[in-house]
Amino acid sequence: MTRRRLLAGVGSAVVAGLAGCGSGNAETPPRQPASPTPSPAASPSSFDEAALRRKISSLLVVGFRGQTVDNNDWIVKAVKNGLGGVILFDKELETNAPRNITSPAQVTALVKSLRDAAPGPLIVSIDQEGGQVARLNPSNGFPATKSEAEIGAQNSPAATRAWAQQIVDSLRSIGVNLNYAPVVDLNLNPNNPAIGQLGRSFSANTDVVVTNATEEIQVHRAGKVKTSIKHFPGFGTATGNTDFDVVDVSATWTRAELVPFQRLISSGNADSVLVAHLLIKQLDPNLPASLSPAVVTNLLRGQLGFKGPAVSDDMQAAAITRRYGLDEAVALGLKAGLDLLVFANQQVYDPNVVDETLDNVVNLVRNKTLTEAQIDQAVARVDTLRP
Numbered sequence: 001m002t003r004r005r006l007l008a009g010v011g012s013a014v015v016a017g018l019a020g021c022g023s024g025n026a027e028t029p030p031r032q033p034a035s036p037t038p039s040p041a042a043s044p045s046s047f048d049e050a051a052l053r054r055k056i057s058s059l060l061v062v063g064f065r066g067q068t069v070d071n072n073d074w075i076v077k078a079v080k081n082g083l084g085g086v087i088l089f090d091k092e093l094e095t096n097a098p099r100n101i102t103s104p105a106q107v108t109a110l111v112k113s114l115r116d117a118a119p120g121p122l123i124v125s126i127d128q129e130g131g132q133v134a135r136l137n138p139s140n141g142f143p144a145t146k147s148e149a150e151i152g153a154q155n156s157p158a159a160t161r162a163w164a165q166q167i168v169d170s171l172r173s174i175g176v177n178l179n180y181a182p183v184v185d186l187n188l189n190p191n192n193p194a195i196g197q198l199g200r201s202f203s204a205n206t207d208v209v210v211t212n213a214t215e216e217i218q219v220h221r222a223g224k225v226k227t228s229i230k231h232f233p234g235f236g237t238a239t240g241n242t243d244f245d246v247v248d249v250s251a252t253w254t255r256a257e258l259v260p261f262q263r264l265i266s267s268g269n270a271d272s273v274l275v276a277h278l279l280i281k282q283l284d285p286n287l288p289a290s291l292s293p294a295v296v297t298n299l300l301r302g303q304l305g306f307k308g309p310a311v312s313d314d315m316q317a318a319a320i321t322r323r324y325g326l327d328e329a330v331a332l333g334l335k336a337g338l339d340l341l342v343f344a345n346q347q348v349y350d351p352n353v354v355d356e357t358l359d360n361v362v363n364l365v366r367n368k369t370l371t372e373a374q375i376d377q378a379v380a381r382v383d384t385l386r387p
Helices: 049-057 074-080 104-117 148-154 157-174 206-222 255-266 293-303 326-336 353-366 372-383
Strands: 005-009 011-015 060-063 085-087 123-126 128-130 229-232 273-275 310-312 341-343
Touching: 049 353, 049 372, 060 353, 074 104, 104 123, 104 157, 128 148, 128 157, 148 157, 148 206, 157 206, 206 255, 229 255, 273 293, 293 310, 293 326, 310 341, 326 341, 326 353, 326 372, 341 353, 353 372
Parallel strands: 060 085, 060 341, 085 123, 229 273, 273 310
Antiparallel strands: 005 011
């Protein structure tokens, strides 16, 4: 880990966030889970499959429908079985109908129900950037918040801290412990439909971005809310939105867009890094950044020295689904070095996505495409995000 629908708030506004994205909202019909078949190279007793499934489950964050849950809901069953976390949305992408949030009291009770069902610390995540990308907003009883662009224009540490404190107070009040923010993309294309037009960037100036992002992150940390800087390796020059299509920024992206990430990582201000589904051929001629070992392992971990969790943007986004099946995308993402996989369940709605992904990854370990050691490393990194 992470734009795009109409959000009720102070007027309706086109919204973008980590994972509530896309133009379709079709429910995926249930399919029979695949039965893992041992490969000749690995006997059924070569690993503890039940333990492995729990590990894999802890690496998944999933969206779901409903303002209340009970023990019969698939999301509660997944949480009881060790699901890593959930992501909350205010609206359904396609219909704009309420999804998880209708009032402070309602969503607080919802989060409590999910946390009570979890056998251990549950990641409860959200996109609460401010401005147009705010799942907690006046339409559901929360205060309006300024956008990053408005805060960056002020460029006042005191004003930034006060703004960030308002965001954190709302998150803490309902039990959220991971915010997919701040956006640290440089605002290099004001007409960018995913960033510039939505006021999601602090500035085109690197110093302004880093200074304000640092203040915001520090306020989140003081409130015991983890953050995820995004969208690595830089979305600022894009002319499209990966929620709706493959976005190739090869002709416009430059290494200057890495600098905010590099500075926040080197200063110890990156709890996690959300990797975008961008195609940047200078970095990888074939694979989008989120599925590329050259980007996640060599660049983010190697050159920039990031030791924490790498978070996927929505694994069901059109930029991925139009080129790869979900199983292939998951395999590529984990091989690339992603740790936390986010499934918004917005562009498509698949209540079976957890079981399907577990079956897939177990088979990847069984056939030695992935090793259990790689899964263990991802689990250790993701655990740093838990409350």
